[in-house]
Amino acid sequence: MDALPDDRGPREKRQEDQRRRILDAAIRAFAHGGFHATGMQAVCAEAGMSPGALYRYFPSKEAIIEAIVERDRADIPAQLAPLLEAENVVDALIESAHQFLVGNLKPESLPLFPELFAEAIRNPAVRRIMTGCDEEVGEIIVRVVERGMAKGQIDPSLDAREAVRFLMAATDGVLMRLLMEPGAELEGLMPMYERSVRRFLAPVAAEAGR
Amino acid sequence: MDALPDDRGPREKRQEDQRRRILDAAIRAFAHGGFHATGMQAVCAEAGMSPGALYRYFPSKEAIIEAIVERDRADIPAQLAPLLEAENVVDALIESAHQFLVGNLKPESLPLFPELFAEAIRNPAVRRIMTGCDEEVGEIIVRVVERGMAKGQIDPSLDAREAVRFLMAATDGVLMRLLMEPGAELEGLMPMYERSVRRFLAPVAAEAGR
Numbered sequence: 033m034d035a036l037p038d039d040r041g042p043r044e045k046r047q048e049d050q051r052r053r054i055l056d057a058a059i060r061a062f063a064h065g066g067f068h069a070t071g072m073q074a075v076c077a078e079a080g081m082s083p084g085a086l087y088r089y090f091p092s093k094e095a096i097i098e099a100i101v102e103r104d105r106a107d108i109p110a111q112l113a114p115l116l117e118a119e120n121v122v123d124a125l126i127e128s129a130h131q132f133l134v135g136n137l138k139p140e141s142l143p144l145f146p147e148l149f150a151e152a153i154r155n156p157a158v159r160r161i162m163t164g165c166d167e168e169v170g171e172i173i174v175r176v177v178e179r180g181m182a183k184g185q186i187d188p189s190l191d192a193r194e195a196v197r198f199l200m201a202a203t204d205g206v207l208m209r210l211l212m213e214p215g216a217e218l219e220g221l222m223p224m225y226e227r228s229v230r231r232f233l234a235p236v237a238a239e240a241g242r
Numbered sequence: 243m244d245a246l247p248d249d250r251g252p253r254e255k256r257q258e259d260q261r262r263r264i265l266d267a268a269i270r271a272f273a274h275g276g277f278h279a280t281g282m283q284a285v286c287a288e289a290g291m292s293p294g295a296l297y298r299y300f301p302s303k304e305a306i307i308e309a310i311v312e313r314d315r316a317d318i319p320a321q322l323a324p325l326l327e328a329e330n331v332v333d334a335l336i337e338s339a340h341q342f343l344v345g346n347l348k349p350e351s352l353p354l355f356p357e358l359f360a361e362a363i364r365n366p367a368v369r370r371i372m373t374g375c376d377e378e379v380g381e382i383i384v385r386v387v388e389r390g391m392a393k394g395q396i397d398p399s400l401d402a403r404e405a406v407r408f409l410m411a412a413t414d415g416v417l418m419r420l421l422m423e424p425g426a427e428l429e430g431l432m433p434m435y436e437r438s439v440r441r442f443l444a445p446v447a448a449e450a451g452r
Contacts, residue, residue, distance in 0.1 A: 200415075208418065
């Protein structure tokens with residue numbers, strides 16, 4: 033039943049490009065008007081496509097939202113993989129949170145951040161994708177923290193799972209703050225974030241430093 | 243032009259009660275369906291009022307949302323006032339964050355939390371109310387932190403404003419996490435939150451402890 037690989041490649045590539053183009057357009061449209069107030073017409077206009085062409089890829093606005101969440105979250109576990117081999121676990125955790133924050137601060141991503149949380153509460157499909165990714169990220173970071181404990185870099189008396197929950201909470205919270213407070217900037221908050229993470233994770237005996 | 247005080251009291255009280263009844267009903271309706279998907283009809287049904295009666299109090303859904311945000315935020319500065327007289331500033335900060343979290347975890351409040359952030363991005367009136375309250379809270383906590391510095395309970399080398407931003411971020415982040423992760427509970431996270439705040443604020447020389 034499969035087409036020959038040589039045949040299938042370009043067609044799939046074209047379809048993949050079209051999907052990406054639609055999702056990018058939808059993100060711009062949603063960032064401007066929000067999920068609920070933005071209709072499929074606005075997405076079509078932003079993508080420069082007819083409804084007929086667009087509906088061939090996505091049957092509904094919900095399908096687009098799900099695909100955005102899926103794509104947004106798909107890369108995260110791979111991005112975290114190097115954490116599992118880092119020499120200095122705490123440095124690596126801070127660096128990876130910094131990258132996550134910078135990525136989410138792009139003007140087209142930032143307004144979608146609370147919108148996705150709000151959507152996850154009411155839309156079970158979006159919720160499933162987000163909590164699935166969240167669990168995967170949590171599992172990886174628990175392993176990273178346990179590795180840091182074994183290396184003596186992180187206090188081994190911590191409850192690793194609750195500690196990871198708190199680290200994820202603090203990172204998400206920084207994004208919310210940057211969203212809410214006009215005067216706040218990531219570079220002003222990063223030294224605080226770093227101090228907080230270092231002191232939070234430090235073994236009791238160690239002097240946490242700056 | 244003023245009515246006699248004896249006359250006006252009960253009428254104003256009745257109007258106040260009706261407003262409160264509408265806002266409570268709207269919060270239940272919005273928590274269930276979200277701001278955008280929930281129409282005025284659903285709010286009327288939940289409040290058990292006719293559209294004619296309801297529109298006498300609120301001319302639009304936007305007016306209801308603004309009133310919800312205003313009422314939600316109005317009490318916060320008063321709740322924080324005792325922080326300015328606390329004997330142990332760090333204990334008091336943790337206790338007040340705990341109260342804030344418990345209050346926001348009520349089933350009718352929690353789903354509105356990301357919804358309000360999402361709304362603030364696109365609705366300038368909501369944004370103004372939220373950032374106004376946010377600034378007020380920030381100003382109070384900056385003064386609390388500076389008081390802690392003067393008392394030797396908080397590291398005086400911290401940038402007080404950025405430290406407060408981070409504390410607010412971590413607190414909001416905990417709410418987001420409880421919203422996103424089905425297995426997470428406040429009582430599991432509070433020891434982490436407390437450890438984080440104590441170690442974050444501790445003067446360099448002091449041993450931060452647990």
